[in-house]
Amino acid sequence: MSTPFVESVLAGAILSGTPVLFATLGEVVEERSGIVNLGMEGIMLIGAVVGFASTVHSGQAAVGLLAGAAAGAAMNMLFAYMVITQRANQLATGLAMMFGGVGLSALIGADYIGSRIGGLNPVPVPFLSALPWLGPLFRADVLVYLAVPTAVGVWWLLFRTRWGLDVRAVGENPTAAFAAGVSPMRVQYQALFLAGFLGGLAGAHLSVGIAKTWAEWMTAGRGFIAVALVIFSRWHPLRAIVGALIFGGAIALQLQLQARGAPVSPFLLDMLPYLLSLVVLLVWGGIRRHAAPASLGRVFQGSE
């Protein structure tokens, strides 16, 4: 109650938005390479539980975050093997990954329910953290500071490097990319590794950085939000920042409204990211003209 309303909502929006932004960026990279992953929820959960358990054992939040990210990447390599090498249906495999991630994380996490960790501590920026209004933004943890730079980094990677060009070429037209000397499979594996790493990091931030505890299915649909926000941001890493802020804002606003006893249903606010994504799709009009990678969801068959 001591901090003013706007400050709390802003800081809360950025904190809640951070893991969702990392996951959304992962999904952007993945979908740019032509693969849609509905299993991001499962990746995040594995990242969250492995990150938390590693933090408990090592006592180091940094170790936990890295372990969570690595676990997410490993999990996504299983997905990659299924959809790239085995050419399995991406939507069905993604849903199976979601269920598998829920189950595996519950099993691993059963022994860690109730464990306490120091977790990831805020690092206040001198001087800036004392500013009125914006002060709380500079009393955050490292991953929060890294969120926007990561979005810029992903943008740079996708749109300013040779590798990014290859990823987008494979996502638009794998046959043409193959003819131009790019191996679609190798590029997709690389893209999915990065996506899994970001998704795992997102989950680990949730358990190690924000909640500082493990609970079954603690992502509570954030993996699916990430999939929706990719659409909202029209497959662009920088617009994903806006999407993540809207999601985080809805969460923070409802927490603050509840704390102040305002009679606004949190469930209606929770609908915002989904409805806005749908509206964006409508406004930008049409299956044909929106910015989805042209080969999204298809399987490249033509390399042999």
Added chain:
Amino acid sequence: MAEPAAPAIRLTSPSGAHVRAAGLFALAFVLFGGVLLAAGKNPLQAYADILTGTLLNPYGLSEVVVKMIPLLLTALAVAIPSRIWLINIGGEGQLYAGALAATWAAAAVAAQPAVIALPVVAASGFLGGALWAGVPGWLRMRGWVSETISTLLLNYVGILLVSFLVFGPWKDPGSANYPQSAEFAAAARLPSLFGTRIHLGLLVAIAGLILYHLVMTRTRWGLEMRAIGGNREAARRCGIPVETYVLVLMLIGGGLAGLAGMAEVSAIQGRLRPSLSPGYGYVGFLISWMAGGSAFGMVAAAFLVAVIAAGGDILQMSHRLPGSAVNILMALMLFVVLARRGKGGGS
């Protein structure tokens, strides 16, 4: 453990592959056995407990059938539009929308006798689900938004809408802190069969499967749907109203998922609750996909999944494992099926 697995494969794969397929299913069980072992449990004991708890006693078997009902309906909700390559990932939201509409109707007809109340409740459930799938169907028909994305997004809206209602305006003042609607009047409860929790929804699901099979194989509609599924542009030039099919098939599919939701509130729960479904809509998608849209395959796959789901409750109670741990087995099972189908060229 191979008995339930065998029919699922025989009906959905080219001949000559059964042995390899059964081997892959066995592999899924062995892998999950390894997971159980790693968790410090005896896998053989666990499998034996699942078997005796689900298939070898009448109550267990009836609970498997209870779980199959919504799975069959949500699988049909995916399979029907998929005949013309529409991808409906919105079964979960359509289920919730159907439950919501049924609850609203049940309150409206509470004073009527069952002969009036039940058809109204059922029709409302169908309409609620149909509306939830009809919006994506209409958007797709106009060529505005891909139905894959819009059905996925509307899942959450549907689930959240139910939560909003049962935490807010529809909350039963008599049930203290529990977020749930008032109890259905007896006349609006779907009757149960054989003195178990199996309910009339079973007959609806079976009728739906038979109709689906007959329509696809014996009617002009089925022929036209296969034509659209084969080559949409060619079908359009033959004068088949492709756009009408897009909308109608989405409406029917959503309606069936809505019926699943209606049956869950009206027969099983008796009230609208926020945790209405443990993901039946998504699992239905996977079942339809495992079965390749075949009606018999869907029955076999739904049976297998229902046994695994019921097994989860048993592992939770007698082995103190998290109830969702059994999802690992389901995922492994799906992986082996999906990998095989992928190689076969389906994507």
